[in-house]
Amino acid sequence: MLDRDFYVRIRKRLADEMEDNSFYFVHSGSEVESTNDECYLFEPYRNFLYLVGLEVPDAVLLITKVSGKVSETLFMHMPTARETMYTGSVVNEEYVKSVTGIETIADEHTWTDRISRLMFNGVVQTAYMDVARWRMNYPHNGEQKLAEELKDAYPFLNLRNMYPVVAKFRTVKEKEEIEAHRKAAAITNEAVRNMLRNMKPGMTESAIEAYYDFVLKSNGVKVPAFTTIAASGPNNNTLHYSKNDRVTEDGDLILFDLGAQVDRYCTDVSRTYPVNGKYTERQKQLYNCVLEGLKAAEALSRPGQKKGELQEISKKVMAEELIKVGKISKPEEIDQYYFHGSGHFIGLNTHDVGDTGDTILEKDMMFTLEPGLYFKDEGFGFRIEDTILITEDGCDVLSGVIPKEIDEIEAYMAEFNR
Ligand SMILES: [Mn+2]
Structure with missing residues (x-):
């Protein structure tokens, strides 16, 4: 990954593009089964990588901007002791904070609680997803599933796509x-x-x-x-x-x-x-x-x-x-x-x-x-x-x-x- 300052800078630029009382979320992508107990080499969703610097599956970056205050949370699975024994992974909370500059790291399963609290007082009306689609008929990815769940729970939510904005940054x-x-x-x-x-x-x-x-x-x-x-x-x-x-x-x-x-x-x-x-x-x-x-x-x-x-x-x-x-x-x-x-x-x-x-x-x-x-x-x-x-x-x-x-x-x- 690049220097932490890079990711901090890009996320700040993204937050500047968000309107007040909104949130942005981007999913890192998921592993895809190939055969038997194998998966294809993991390919992180590039806008996630560009904003976070980590190549981890099923992680979600959430940036909220409420009453002018920006905060960032990374939802991800931390390797268990047993997983670490197998893979030798060095990933833990301190490591993630030090390479990404994101201060709040949360367990992947706390997403629903966090969004519930964020939405409860009715201030937030806009959410930015980050969806790139090459083919209309490709299977829905993790990002789209999150967007569908949000729309289902909060049908009034104004859902917009931040993908073209981030793509423009990347040029x-x-x-x-x-x-x-x-x-x-x-x-x-x-x-x-x-x-x-x-x-x-x-x-x-x-x-x-x-x-x-x-x-x-x-x-x-x-x-x-x-x-x-x-x-x-x-x-x-x-x-x-x-x-x-x-x-x-x-x-x-x-x-x-x-x-x-x-x-x-x-x-x-x-x-x-x-x-x-x-x-x-x-x-x-x-x-x-x-x-x-x-x-x-x-x-x-x-x-x-x-x-x-x-x-x-x-x-x-x-x-x-x-x-x-x-x-x-x-x-x-x-x-x-x-x-x-x-x-x-x-x-x-x-x-x-x-x-x-x-x-x-x-x-x-x-x-x-x-x-x-x-x-x-x-x-x-x-x-x-x-x-x-x-x-x-x-x-x-x-x-x-x-x-x-x-x-x-x-x-x-x-x-x-x-
Ligand atoms: Mn070429």
Whole structure:
């Protein structure tokens, strides 16, 4: 987790958004059964994590604002002595207070009593839930169940959704978050370089990927930000390829789309490298069309720029480059080689929240740019993606140290047994 001051600051900002005589509640999410006695890896609800810093299931943060007075309570299950014996958990009340800055920690079962007391004198008429829904038909989560119970007991309650407000906060990073992002990018850089040092034709995509995983785990990153794509040869052209079981061949390119995470702050990077350390002349020619497209968009990434325009810029430049090399004759013909969006916000999610579609970039926003060109007819494709931080007057490409210039890539790979 980040420094306690961060969470205290964000909760204060949230409380400032609440009207008087109201309360806000956010549920941390629940464990989901997978098979037999196993559960899927726990994924905390990111707005809870953003406000509290703890990854515990079935906890609820309650912020009340009554007659101008703000108070915070965290309802959660404290590990019993027996549970601690099994898991070695260090979680107790003192620990929770010290990492979250929340002064009142309450047993999860006292929620009903607390809400009853809060609602009894009739002063509170508004409650803010925090619900993000990707699909209307997904099962109801803990947050929605709490909201339904409240509405059932207090039908007059004015229920509102704070999710978009918190999502908006998350689009502009605090210094602690940027620090975590920088660490994640540095680990990703080291991990990608470890693959470059060790890969050669004949290895499976997964064996190459293992050199990446080794560096992540060595740096305390237990799981990457998302499932690694290591797509060689014809698999370059499958956008979300993740089988990673093909045996690489001499002359193949391998397209990586990957990233480490630190405190859940993600990196998302794509690179397309020659497995044997050298691009063919044709590969170089077409690779540079994508690279120019990325660089053109990065050059315009600064405060005041419409985020949505950046991908059009990449596309326009790539089309010009493809015309120069004679691959296409009219700009619109690029559509047969380029068919996905280029870039998304990044943060506590790889595809992060808060992009309204007409976002104007501001200092400390973070996003990715990821142009690609996919040539089924040539047997290979490319994607090059960076994780970008908007600065005062431009941008800082956090993943920029991960080799993407052809000369740099070939020189680096040549240092290692080639
Ligand atoms: Mn991406």
